[in-house]
Amino acid sequence: MNKIQLPFDDQTILALKVGDPLYLSGVMVTGRDTVHKWMVDTFIKKTRPPAGDDLQVYQAIQPLLAGSCIYHCGPVVSGLDTQEYRFVAAGPTTSSREEPYQGDVMRHFKIQGVIGKGGMGPKTLQACAEVPGVYLHAIGGAASLIAQTVKRVLGVYKLEFGVPEAMWVIEVEDFPVVVTMDAHGNSLHAEVAQRSKAVLDELLAKA
Amino acid sequence: MQDLTSEILELVRLTSTDLPPDVEAALREATQAEEPGSAARNALDTILMNVELSRRNSTPICQDTGTPIFFVRYPEGWSTRQLRAQIENAVAEATRKAYLRPNAVDSLSGKNSGNNLGDDHFPTVHFEEVEGEALTIELILKGGGCENVGAQYSLPNAALGAGRDLAGVRKVVLDAVHKAQGQGCAPGILGVAVGGDRGTSYLASKEALLRRLDQPSDDPELAELEQRLTQEANQLEIGPMGFGGKTTVLATKMTSLHRLPASFFVTISYMCWAYRRRKMTLRNGQVSYE
Numbered sequence: 001m002n003k004i005q006l007p008f009d010d011q012t013i014l015a016l017k018v019g020d021p022l023y024l025s026g027v028m029v030t031g032r033d034t035v036h037k038w039m040v041d042t043f044i045k046k047t048r049p050p051a052g053d054d055l056q057v058y059q060a061i062q063p064l065l066a067g068s069c070i071y072h073c074g075p076v077v078s079g080l081d082t083q084e085y086r087f088v089a090a091g092p093t094t095s096s097r098e099e100p101y102q103g104d105v106m107r108h109f110k111i112q113g114v115i116g117k118g119g120m121g122p123k124t125l126q127a128c129a130e131v132p133g134v135y136l137h138a139i140g141g142a143a144s145l146i147a148q149t150v151k152r153v154l155g156v157y158k159l160e161f162g163v164p165e166a167m168w169v170i171e172v173e174d175f176p177v178v179v180t181m182d183a184h185g186n187s188l189h190a191e192v193a194q195r196s197k198a199v200l201d202e203l204l205a206k207a
Numbered sequence: 208m209q210d211l212t213s214e215i216l217e218l219v220r221l222t223s224t225d226l227p228p229d230v231e232a233a234l235r236e237a238t239q240a241e242e243p244g245s246a247a248r249n250a251l252d253t254i255l256m257n258v259e260l261s262r263r264n265s266t267p268i269c270q271d272t273g274t275p276i277f278f279v280r281y282p283e284g285w286s287t288r289q290l291r292a293q294i295e296n297a298v299a300e301a302t303r304k305a306y307l308r309p310n311a312v313d314s315l316s317g318k319n320s321g322n323n324l325g326d327d328h329f330p331t332v333h334f335e336e337v338e339g340e341a342l343t344i345e346l347i348l349k350g351g352g353c354e355n356v357g358a359q360y361s362l363p364n365a366a367l368g369a370g371r372d373l374a375g376v377r378k379v380v381l382d383a384v385h386k387a388q389g390q391g392c393a394p395g396i397l398g399v400a401v402g403g404d405r406g407t408s409y410l411a412s413k414e415a416l417l418r419r420l421d422q423p424s425d426d427p428e429l430a431e432l433e434q435r436l437t438q439e440a441n442q443l444e445i446g447p448m449g450f451g452g453k454t455t456v457l458a459t460k461m462t463s464l465h466r467l468p469a470s471f472f473v474t475i476s477y478m479c480w481a482y483r484r485r486k487m488t489l490r491n492g493q494v495s496y497e
Contacts, residue, residue: 019246034317076270076308088305089261089270094352094390118352118390118449139250140352140392140448141481143270145257162319163309164270176253178246178450188246192451193388196443200385203439204367204378 003174007067008112013132016179018186022136023174027154028069028115029061032093034165035158036101044104057157057167064169065109069136072098072116074164075147085153087170089143092117095135103127119180119189128183135181137188149175208289214487214494215297215344216304219275221496222346222485223267223306226258229420230396230457230482234258237394237447237454247452254447254480265306269392269481271350272307275323275330276413278345280337287334294344298323298330307348333410342489345417353395353479356387357412359405362471371471373432376401377439383475384440384456389449392479394457396420397436400474401429403464408474415460416478424461433459447480457482 004012006026016022031039041048043058050058076089095102095116102114103123112133114124117140128134138146150170157167180188234255241248261268277294281287299322301307311325312318323330360379362371367382369375380399387395400411423430436459446452457480466472486497 021246021249074270074308076267076272076305078305089267089272089308091270093271094355096390117392118388137448137450139253139257140389141269141350141479142253142257143268144261144264144266145253147266147270148260161317162312162321164319178249180450188451189388189449192445192449195451196385196388196445199443200381203381203442207374 006069006113009067010132013112013134013183016134017182017184018179018188020179022177022179024069024113024136024177025173025175026068027064027169027171028071028113029064030071030073030075030166030168030170032072032074032165033097034161035167036098036105038158039105039108040101044108061157061167062109065111067110067112069113069115070105070111072114075168076143077153077163077168080163085156087147087150087153090147090150091141091143092138094118095120099123106131106133115177119187125181125185125187128181129185132183134179134183136177137180138175138177146175149173208286209489209492210293211290211489211494212293212296212300214489215294216300218344218346218485218487218496219297219301220265220304220306222348222483223272223301224265225262225485226268226481227484230480231255231258233420233457234394234480237457240453241447245452246450247446247448247454250447250450267306267308268483269350269479270308271352272310273348273350273483274310274354275307276347276349277330277332278414278417279332279334280343281334282338282340282342283336285342290334291332294330294332295324340490343486345486346484347413347416348483349413350392350479350481353391353477356383356391357409357474357476358383358386359408359472359474362473373428376473377432377436379473380436380459380475381439381443383477384445385443387477388445391477392481393445393449394447394454394480396457396478396482397440397459398476398478399459399461401461401463402466403472403474404467404470405472407464408472409476411462411464412474412476415462416476416482417484418460420458426463429461429463433461
């Protein structure tokens with residue numbers, strides 16, 4: 001149960017619970033702040049019309065994302081001049097910034113795994129229950145180590161967003177994560193926040 | 208004037224890829240406090256493996272190589288204009304060599320400059336002329352995740368019951384640690400400035416981070432509060448990565464500034480565990496690093 005081959009299936013997702021360590025292998029796509037806003041504005045809320053290669057990119061990423069993972073990551077990439085791309089450092093970025101978008105993006109693209117750090121809020125937890133999906137916590141700052149699990153860069157979309165903000169299509173092997181939000185309404189982050197708040201209140205009551 | 212571009216490039220490489228020994232030692236100590244097999248323990252073990260790998264392969268510890276913040280102390284006679292140009296050249300070259308991620312984004316157009324050079328504040332360089340012969344350059348690479356959970360409070364703060372004294376300072380710092388949860392890549396290091404105006408207070412909170420982890424404040428009252436804050440922050444059991452656990456904060460570094468009668472700011476700069484700070488010293492034409 002420890003090793004997972006992407007894409008997921010519903011049965012696998014439903015069997016996962018908070019605290020499970022996993023090693024992921026297969027194809028996933030990076031996407032962070034600019035990508036989430038672009039997805040929501042262009043294809044979900046449609047507050048801006050598609051421009052440039054938007055529609056081609058949309059078609060290309062749909063099959064990559066369905067049943068698989070979006071990874072909140074802005075990598076350090078070598079080979080930018082030769083286009084022989086290699087991930088040099090690729091840890092997770094803070095996920096909470098995508099909270100306004102993530103649930104809608106998961107539903108729209110049927111994304112079943114969101115990888116990042118720091119956890120997400122109630123809207124994403126709700127989407128995890130519906131899609132179904134999970135939030136997978138990677139180790140923040142462990143960038144060289146995670147980059148070694150990226151075996152190949154298969155392509156890149158929207159490089160004009162900048163290297164950190166582009167969508168990098170990567171093939172990973174034994175990418176280490178921990179389930180911290182599951183499809184059954186459980187969130188380690190909500191638990192820790194609540195427990196630590198009780199301690200904080202005690203400490204604040206002291207001189 | 209000596210051209211230090213290649214020496215500064217080495218400073219950037221070292222800072223991005225080789226975690227200082229005092230930080231690594233503190234992380235090693237923190238692993239002992241966590242239950243074997245727990246998520247917190249596994250996170251710390253992974254962090255230490257990554258530290259070793261980055262050092263061996265000369266690759267960035269964290270992909271967010273942050274805002275490069277330089278503190279330059281130079282003897283009389285150096286040109287800060289030329290030093291800035293050398294720093295900028297070194298930063299652009301370090302980006303080309305993938306020691307740094309291109310991180311400078313135009314806030315209006317959204318365009319990434321691609322080489323970590325932006326306006327007058329990117330990279331950030333603080334200059335100070337000093338007595339003596341030695342020129343020192345200290346560099347901190349501070350990532351966005353931890354910068355985003357930094358906070359500034361104006362005392363008194365009624366909601367937290369925090370008055371205009373060190374007891375009030377203690378309360379707002381604990382509140383900031385709680386609000387940060389694991390989002391600043393705990394276990395973190397707190398740089399805390401008491402006083403100043405909004406701007407000087409933020410700067411001082413970052414300068415406080417230049418001290419070694421085992422070096423307390425010179426002020427006995429602040430030194431005592433530093434220890435207490437670290438210990439009490441760890442009682443919150445937010446833990447490594449916010450997974451729950453014994454170590455949330457590795458150390459607290461405090462400083463104080465004069466303030467206006469009307470103002471009482473407390474500023475917390477949260478530094479992630481990937482506390483990348485290094486120093487180069489030029490003395491008698493010889494460069495050394497620590």
